[in-house]
Amino acid sequence: MADKNHLYLVDGSAYIFRAYHRLPPLTDPEGTPVGAVYGYTTMLWKLADDLDAAEGPTHLAVILDKSGRSFRNDIYPEYKANRPPAPEDLVPQFPLIRDATRAFSLECIEEEGLEADDLIASYARKAAADGWDVTIVSSDKDLMQLVSEGDDSTGRIDMLDTMKNQRISIPEVEEKFGVGPELVGDVLALMGDTADNIPGIFGVGPKTATKLIQEHGNLTAALDSAPDMKKSKLKERLLEHRADAELSRVLVTLKEDCDLPVALEDFKLDGVPPEPLAAFLQKHGFTSLLRRLDAGSGSPERPTNLNPAKPVTAGVAGDEHGNRQDVPEMPAVDRSAYECVQDRAALDRWIEKCLAARIVAVDTETSGLDAMQAELVGISLATGPNEACYIPLAHHNEGGGGSDMFAEKPKQIDRDEALEALRAMLASDSVIKIGQNIKYDLNVLARYGVEVTPIDDTMIISFALDAGRGEAGIGGGHGMDELSVRHLGHTPLSFKEICGTGKKAIPFGEVALDRATEYAAEDADVTWRLHKHLKPRLAIEGGSKVYERVDRPLIPVVAQMERHGIKVDHAQLAKLSGDFATEIGKLETQIHQDAGEEFTIGSPKQLGTILFEKLGHKGGRKGKSGQYSTDQSVLEKLAGDGAEIATRVLEWRQLSKLKSTYTDALQAAINPETGRVHTSYSLVGAQTGRLSSTDPNLQNIPIRTEIGRQIREAFVAEPGNVLLAADYSQIELRLAAHMADVPSLKEAFKEGEDIHARTAKEMYGEVDRDTRAKAKTINFAILYGISRWGLAGRLGVEPDEAQEVIDTYFARFPGIQNYISETLMAVKERGYSETLFGRKTWFPRINSKNQAERQGSERAAINAPIQGTSADIIKRAMARMMPTLDDAGLGHVKMLLQVHDELVFELPEGDVEAASTVIEKVMAEAAEPAVKLSVPLGIDIGSGNSWGAAH
DNA sequence: GATGTCACG
DNA sequence: GACGTACGTGACATCA
Incomplete structure (x- = not known):
């Protein structure tokens, strides 16, 4: 037994921020992020375990920040004002820190209006005055003011940085600040602190601050000396910003006389009761700690390491194909267990249930599929298997929809009242809302003024894990019904079963409540189960990084872009439609004349018969259908041979395409409420x-031809605003240069050269129109996975010659061939490719015996890391864009569209210059800090009244 | 619902 | 001797 009391004060809030950034984003079996909690738990364990050590604690308490505000904000409103909000997967961990502390049966101290630092200071001083030794577990430099030696009657105060495993006493403080603890506050007041937004003296950093205090003895003396200094920038600054320094001195001063809510004696450590701790470790899947607890039979044994890689989840492992693994134990789906919530009391009960569960699956039922127009009809919630409910909000009796105003409505809570009741829970940081494609629900609810955060999405998780694993022909493979069958072995009720199909289909709001409850609550239930099943796989299979850092943060960003929509000029589209119609009519007449009969030009089959049988043009059959091919390349060939009908059909096709897909469809796509296209x-x-x-596809709006470009002119800004388009220049080639490590290409990009010209020079020795065009073709061939036949077709040469070109390319650009073979080897071995940010794409047919299938997969596998990395980069830029614009006072700028390597914004004309600077920076730096590229990312920016004019 | 074609990066 | 040849998408028209 130590003969002297030794109090440990743990700065819990600061610790979890550091743990969060240091540890991978782990999740517990329920999918709650717990990386920081895990770090915190092991740290507490280690401290509590030192009970009997010489320097170990006899008393221990954890001090937390209660809220953002403190008395310092009253003195200085900007205090800590530039703090970014906590990362969303850290937020739900804050309450868990308290749970963890209680699990160790330790005291957890927090007080409204006081920062942890102040409570720590007060407790430390009190304990030292009583003759106790004190160790502050933190590395916060502000707290270094408290370090002291102690004497006969007072204890000593030191600090412990558990991450660096370093004790901080007076020599360490002096080493860091060049002065003793009593003068640390003076140094801090001069240098300021950007993290806390403490101003200090502008332009004075740690070096100068230390020097001034060392020379003059204290802050006041240093400031007083300024008028006598010789003329310098420093002198000016000291004179000009004296008030800032004095204010800062007050801000950095710790309040050492707080009322102490719990007596020191109550912090006594006398062993950790194992039961609550075991329950906590069990709940969060900290299995390795649990084993140690069992092994130590009540007295925690010191963990052998702090490596958190293993204990993340409770024994869920994927099989080779990611399907049907050990399904976590869950009862079979029982639709009769679902509740239909029809009154406030029941709703309030469910809200309480969600708050307690901290993780809830949410699903909205609506009158249609368009999130920007559909009416909210009901909401379902699930907090566990078979623990689900449906809250009808706008149901009317079957068949009575609209036609009979007096038709009785089923009993249900008023929609506005229910949303008001749910609002706090849906926005609560401590309740994660899971959805299957939750972007849809986000947008529907946003239209009713309800925010949903933080979120998790089983569809996106599935994509992070299993992209590409779907069978050929099955679109996506991440839909709920499909996931449910694959992972849970359960077929949910289908929408068709409930609402019917075709003409007999009824809107969901007319479905009887018992049936609606079964369907809707089941969706939430299944979503909850899928989450429980899929989320743990992320950490195990290495999908967390891309999901947590790229895709999940993007969900609300993309949702907002969809809600913004973009304005299109209806009148201009209508005019274009008219012009096109006239021209199409003329061409049709001429084509029929050329053919000598009337036929359906849009039918490739009829056209083929006319061209190749009736008119006797040459051109082979194609494909297993045995049909004549009449595509662009075939028609161009015929046109080259002087067949006017082919020229006219090509023109007809172009105009028909533009009219049907763009000018007609876009007019129809304008949302009547917003007047914009979403x-x-x-x-x-x-x-x-x-x-x-999709609906409409705004990523394939014409630009390559002059006639098509007119359609881009119809995408416009609101009056007084402009559209700004920012695109990555040659991003995929740049990434190829980096990933394949090709010296000459990297150099060319660093020098800002025309990359195709550079390629032409390397390949052919000279640069002209012709060689540059060829070089461009070759560059693309490389990105897409080359074959001699493919390249031969594009270059118009024989396959043998194309092979020579490829060989030359590989010789001139060493690295490419190696990249291709290494990529293929890895994919054949592991089954998936990976981007620089860790995104996996699976290629189940890469080892197929069918040559066509296999080679197709090989080409795709060569391309996927490049195309995918480019996608990761622009996604990261998108996620950071609005917060960064906001910081620059440009929060009103709207990000509207993404077209793979381009972002389109709408903003007041006067803000173009300022916004361009921010946008370019965010895009250019989007890979960092996760990935450091060896080539710069070039950004082209333009603006104008229309999307066309912005290019 | 499959097929062919063509708009985009 | 072929796969009928570049990677990734979505929308529309026609036709079975």
Whole structure:
């Protein structure tokens, strides 16, 4: 037994921030992020375990920050004002820190209006005055003011940085600040602190601050000396910012006389009761700690290491194919267990249940599929298997929809009242809301003024784990019904079963409540189960990084872009439609004349018969269907041979395409409420990690031809605003240069050269129109996975010659060949490719015996890391864009569209210059700090009244 | 629902 | 001797 009391004061809040950034984003079996909690738990364990050590604690307490505000904000409103909000997967861990502390049966101290530092200072001084030794477990430099030696009647105070495993006493403080603890506050007041937004003296850093205090003895003396200094920048600054320094001195002073809410004696450590601790470790899947607890039979044995890699989850492992692993023990789906919530009391009970569960699956039912127009009909919630409910909000009796105003409505809570009741829970940091494609629900609820955060998405998790694993022909493979069958072995009720199909289909709001409850609550239940099943796999299979750091943060960002929409000029589109129609009519007449009969030009089959049988043009059959090919390349060939009908069909096709797909469809896509066009982005649409855009697709608006470009002119800004387009220049080639480590290409990009010209020079020795065009083709061939036949077709040469070109390329650009073979080897071995940010794409047919299938997979596998890395980069830029613009006072700038390597914004004309600077910086630096590229990322920016003019 | 074609990066 | 040849998407028209 130590004969002297030794109090440990743990700076819990500061610790978890550091643990969060140091540890991987682990999740517990329920999917709650717990990386920081795990770090914190092991740290407490280690401290509590030192009970009998010479320097170990006899008393211990954890001190936390209660809220953001303290008395310092009253003195200086900007105090800590520039702190970014905590990362969203850290937020739900704050309450868990308290749980962890209680699990160790330790005291947890926090007081409204006081920062942890102040409580620590007060307790430390009191304990030292009583003759106790004190160790502050923190590395916060502000707390270094407290370090002292002690004497006969007072104890000593030192600090312990558990991450560096370093004791901090007076010599360490002097080494860091050049002065003793009593003068640390003076140094801090001069240098300021950007993290806390303490001003200090502008332009004075740690070096100068220390020197001034050393020379003059204290802050006041240093400031007083300024008028006598010889003329210098420093003198000016000291004179000009004296008030800042004095204010800072007050801010950095710790309040050492706080009322102490718990007496020192109550911090006594006398062993950790094992039961609550075991329950806590069990709940969060800290299995290795649990084993140690069992082994030590109540007295925690010192952990052998702090490596958190293993204990993350409770024994869920993926099999080779990621399907049907050990399904966590869950009862079978029982639809009769679901509750239909029809009154406030029941709703309030469910809200309490969600708050207690901290993790809840949410699903909205609506009157349609368009998140920007559909009406909210009901909400379902699930807090566990078979623990689910449906809250109808806008149901009317079957068949009575709209036609009979007096039709009786089923009993349900008023929609506004229910949303008001749910609002706090849906926005609560301590409750994670899980959805299956939650972007849809985010947008529906946002239209009713309800925010949902933080979120998790089983569809996106599935994509992070299993992109590309779907069978051929099955689109995506991340839909709920499919996931449910694959992972839970359960087929949920289908929408068709409930609402019918075709003409007989009824809107969901007319479905009887018992059926609606079964369907809707089951969706939430299944989502909850999928989450429990899939989330732990992320950490095990290495999907956490890309999910947590790239895709999950993107969900609300993309949702907002969809809600913004973009304005299109209806009148201009209508005019174009008219012009196109006239021209199409003329061409049609001429084509029929050329053919000598009327036929359906849009039918490739009829056209083929006309061209190749009736008119006797040459051109082979194609494909297993035995049909004539009439595509662009075939028609161009015929046109080259002088067949006017082919020229006219090509023109007809172009105009028909533009009219039907763009000028007509876009007019119809204008949302009547907002007057804008709202696309829907899919985050799981492309196996490589790219987004895709539907309803309408705004990622394929014409630009390559003059006639098509007119359509871009119809995408416009609101009056007084402009559209700004920022795109990455040649990003995929740049990434190829980096990833394959090709010296001459990297050099060319660093020098800002025209990359195709550079390639032409290397390949052919001279640069002209012709060689540059060829070089461009070759560069793309490389990105897409080359074959001699493919390249031969593009270059118009024989395959043998194409092979020579390829050989020359490999010789001139060493690294490429190696990249290709290494990539293929890795994919054949592991089954997946990986981007620089760790995004996996699976290639189940890479080892196929079918040559076509295999070679197709090989080409895709060569391309996927490049295309995917490019997608990761622009996604990171998107996630950072609005916060960064906001910091620059440009929070009103709207990010509207993403087109793979381009972002489109709408903003007041006067802000173009300022916004361009920020946008370019965010995009150019988007890979960092996770990845340091050896080539710069070039950004082109333009703006104008229309999207066309912005290019 | 499959097929062919063509708009984009 | 072929796979009928570049990677990744989505929308539309036609036709079975």
